[in-house]
Amino acid sequence: MKKFIYTFFVALILLVSGLNSISLAQSNGNSDPIPSMATGELVINEFMADNEVTILDPDGENEDWIELFNNGNAPINLSGYYMSDKLDEPNKWAFPDITIESHGYLIIWADEDVDQTGVHADFKLSKSGEAIILSDASLNMLDQIEFGAQSTDTTYGRFANGTGDFIQMLPTFNAENLNQLVGIQNIATQLACYPNPFINDVYFVSDGSKNFSQALVYNSPGQLVYSENLQEGTNRIELNNLEKGVYFLRLQTNDGAILTQQIVKQ
Numbered sequence: 001m002k003k004f005i006y007t008f009f010v011a012l013i014l015l016v017s018g019l020n021s022i023s024l025a026q027s028n029g030n031s032d033p034i035p036s037m038a039t040g041e042l043v044i045n046e047f048m049a050d051n052e053v054t055i056l057d058p059d060g061e062n063e064d065w066i067e068l069f070n071n072g073n074a075p076i077n078l079s080g081y082y083m084s085d086k087l088d089e090p091n092k093w094a095f096p097d098i099t100i101e102s103h104g105y106l107i108i109w110a111d112e113d114v115d116q117t118g119v120h121a122d123f124k125l126s127k128s129g130e131a132i133i134l135s136d137a138s139l140n141m142l143d144q145i146e147f148g149a150q151s152t153d154t155t156y157g158r159f160a161n162g163t164g165d166f167i168q169m170l171p172t173f174n175a176e177n178l179n180q181l182v183g184i185q186n187i188a189t190q191l192a193c194y195p196n197p198f199i200n201d202v203y204f205v206s207d208g209s210k211n212f213s214q215a216l217v218y219n220s221p222g223q224l225v226y227s228e229n230l231q232e233g234t235n236r237i238e239l240n241n242l243e244k245g246v247y248f249l250r251l252q253t254n255d256g257a258i259l260t261q262q263i264v265k266q
Helices: 002-028
Strands: 042-048 062-068 083-085 105-110 129-135 139-146 155-159 165-169 189-193 201-206 212-219 223-228 236-239 247-252 256-263
Touching: 042 129, 155 236, 155 256, 189 256, 201 247
Parallel strands: none
Antiparallel strands: 042 062, 042 155, 062 105, 083 129, 129 139, 155 165, 189 201, 201 236, 212 223, 212 247, 247 256
16 A cells, blocks of 8 residues: 555656646747856957047947957857846847857947947946946846946956956957057056147157157057157157047057057047
C-alpha cells in the first residue's frame, strides 16, 4: 500500500511539472529557451549632451547623441529593447528593428525627432546632468550612466573602449575611444589658442612659453587631418583647407610634453 501511494505521488509531480513546461513554452511562442545576453556585451560607450558644432545628424541639425558598442562576438537585434533618461521610466523609448554588429557601433540621436532619418530617441539629454538607462526587452537593465553638468562639444566615454570607466574626453563619434585624445580637464591652464573660433590661421602659446616641435590636428571622429613638424619659435599653423567644424589641436613641446586644445573652424 505504501509503495502504491509513493508511486502515485511521484507520477502526480511529474504530470504537473510537464503541464507547467508546456504552459511556459506556449506563452513564449517557442519551445526553445530564450537566450539571455551576458552582462557587458551591449554598453553605452559614449555620449554628448551639448552638441553645439561637433557633428550634424542626417537632417543637418546639431543634436545630442548616444553611442552604443557591442562587445560581443555576435550581432544583437535591438527590436523591443529600451532606452530612457528617467530611472523611474526605463521603457520611455523602444528601439526600432535594428541590429548592431559584433564589435560595432550604433548612434542614437537624443532629440525627440523620431520621424527623422536615422535612429532618434523620444527624449533629449540635459547638459546640466541626468541619466541614461539601457534595458533589454524584459526591462532588465543592461547599462546605465548618471552624469553631472557637461561641457559644450565634449563627451563622456568609456576608456578603455567598451569596457572602461566613463571619463571626460574628446569626441570619437561612431568610432573607438582613443587614449591620444583623452584628458582635457586641465588644458585651459596649459595652452591658449587664438583666435578661437578661427578662419584660417591658429596661434598658440603655453604656460612657461614652451617651444613646440610638432602640431597634429584631429577631427571629431578622431581622424588625423593635419600634421606639421615645427621649427623652433613657431607659434602658428595654417588650417585654411579644413572644413567648418570642431577639431582638436595636439602640440608636442621640445621637452616631450603633450598639450591638447579644442578649436573651432568657422
